[in-house]
Structure formats: C-alpha cells, structure tokens
Amino acid sequence: MTRTDEELVARATAGDQDSFNQLVARWERPIYALAYRTLGREEEARDVVQEAFLRAYRGLKGFKGEAKFSSWLYRITLNLCRDWIRRERRAPIVQVPEGVDPVDLADAQVSPAESVEDLVGRREMSQAVAKAMAELPEEQRVAIMLKEYHGLTFQEIADQLDCPLSTVKTRLYQGLSVLRRRLERRQSEEASLRRAQWESSS
C-alpha cells in the first residue's frame, strides 16, 4: 500500500524512521534536480540534498502540515542553495564539457530508436538550455524551474518565493522571453555554421 506524504510524515514524527526513508526515496530525485539546476554543480547539489533531508528530519516535529511536505522540502532546498551561492559568492555555473566525448556517448543509454546524431543533438540542446538558464537572474530562473520541472502552480511559487502572484507571472514571462531569444539566436548561429561547412565542403 502506498502511503501519502502526510501519512509518512505523521509516522516519521512518531518515531518510525522507515517512513522517513520512504519520504527520502520519493523526493530525493526531484530535490536533487532542483539543487543541480540551481547550482549547476553535481557535488554541491548532492551536499545540498543531504543537508535538506537532515534539516527536514530534525524539523519534522515543527512541521505542522500547513503546506505540503514537498513545498516545505523545496523551500528548505532553495534556502540552502541561496546560502551556498551567497557563501561562495559565485554565480551558478553549469558544467558544460568542452566537447562531446565519444566514449561517454558509448556509455550513455541510447534508446534503440535514437541515433547518435539525435543523442548529440539532445545533449547539445540540454547544455544550451542549461547555459541560457544559468545566465538568467536568479528570481526568474527559480520561478521557471519550479513551474517547468516541478509543476508548481503560480500560487505555490508565490508562496515559495514570498512574492505576489503577479510578480511570479512577470518573472515567468520575462525569463521565458529571454530564453527564447537566446535559444533562437543559438539555433540561427548553428544553421549558419552548418551552411558554411556545407558550402566549403562542396
């Protein structure tokens, strides 16, 4: 039987540690994704995840269930990410490798329908999005992440970020517009490059 987050929280608060293990198993991946996309560093994202769950465990008794457990966890994670960025005085950097390593490609799980060209294209797009997101102002980046990758409603994002609903919409609109321009520019640059390569080879 699958228990809800609320049931697991109640049991964990009463001392059932296995229920907390189940909460971790359920939320570790989304929390890692949020931390990784915020910080752009795998190692630090893992540290943040661990610290977030430790804080959640220690604070279980103080969690009154007014918000969803996941919202509470997101808030802890975002606060830890902000602390890290402030402490390190570093902007988030996405670890984009210099080129695509063919050995790495061979190791990657390629679905039978996906050609190597598709895989390279997908990776390049992933890196381009990561780079464009890293260049956004933090408030726009976080709003987009919570909306796109974690499916929060406008109101939930406003609660997370302590800002009015209209501000959330504005940040989303501005952030998406900037991303759109950057990604379109990148695509047009790539198209020019391909055309130039094709012309020089023919």
Next chain:
Amino acid sequence: MCDDRERLIGYVYDECEGRERQEIEAHLETCHTCRREITGLREVRQDLLAWDVPDSPSVWRPFAPQRAPITWRDVPGWMLAAAASLVFFAGAAGGAATQVLLPRAAAIVVPAPPALVAATAAPPRDGLASVAMTSGPVPSDQVRDLEMRLQAMEQRLRDASRDGDARVVNASVSSRELLRRIEELRTWKSQQDDMNFAVQDSFGKLLARTNSLERDLQRVSISAPGAGLAPGKQ
C-alpha cells in the same frame, strides 16, 4: 490584451478561468502578434524539456529497519499458559511461606527492585556524561530498546505514585527524583541519537565523495589512456 503579459502566461500554463480563456482565444483569432507570442512561449517550453539532470547515486543512508517489539500475539498460547501457571504456583508458594514465617503485626515493606534503582542512579557529573555515550553509532534497535525501558520505568513509577505504593519511597529515593533521573537518561539517549545522526551524515558524504571520485577516475582512465592510470597502455 496585447500588453497584458500576465494573462498570456496564465493561458500558456493553462492557469486561467474558463471565461478568461474564452476571451484570450477570441483575441488570438484576430491578433497575429499575440498568436506568435504564444507559439514562441510554447516552443521555448518545449526546449526546456531537453535540460537533463545527470544521474546521481543516493546520498541518503537509510535508517536501519527497526526491530518490531515483541507482542503477546507473537508468543505461542501454550507458552503463555505455562508462564501463567508458573506465576500462579510461585505466588501461592510465596503466600504460604509468608503466612508461616512472618509475624502478623509486621509492616509489609518491599524494597525497590535493585535493577530499578541502579538503572536510574545519578549520572556522572562534570564532563563525565560523555562517557555514557559510545564513541560511535549505536544500532537503532538498541536505542529503541533503551527508549522502551525508560518508558516502562517511567510508567511503573507513575503507577506506583498513583496507587500510593510505598515501595519506591522505601528505597530512600523519591519517585520525583527517579523521574528526574529518567529524564536525564533520556537526554543522554537523545545525545546518542544526535551522534548517530552526525556519523550517518558524515558517512553519507564520504560515500557520495567516494562514488564521485570513482566516476572521475573511470573517466580519466578511459579518456586519457596515456596518462598513466589505465593499466597496460603506457
């Protein structure tokens, strides 16, 4: 409508009321600029799906499963019956011996069980409290057992004071004092819990760093076979 970006965003994310949606759709039929804007926003949302997050090993070292406390249901019926008979006969024998050996006028005073007094003896002071904690983690089932013993003692003391039982007082220790000592033991236990937690935390990080190092080394040995790490390639 064209300048109201908030409404467009609500439409793109499907977070607008039915009536508002109808208004926007009616506007889009006539406004090329807004139609293009909506299409662009949807395309960039599609692009965002490409952003992968690398796989990562779990950083959480799960708590060890707790040992289920033994309940009466776990004990076979024949064993319960045998134990009940034993208690009955022991009680009957003790009663008979008392009738024969003790003078009738003597007050019936039973000393507090030594185990109870010893378990709640005053803790060492001045920094010695840490001696009571182990230098490493204690298995969670042991910590749980300890908590159960503390609870049992506490309950016993409460029952005794409620029933006006003189046995605990007779051990020259007040029940309030014993309760206080139980609280102290509980504080120790909580410190042990914290220590377990800290060790677990540290072990989790150690594990994560080790995994990360392994992955890095794997990459080095594959991508730079001449660098001296890959065996037999120099």
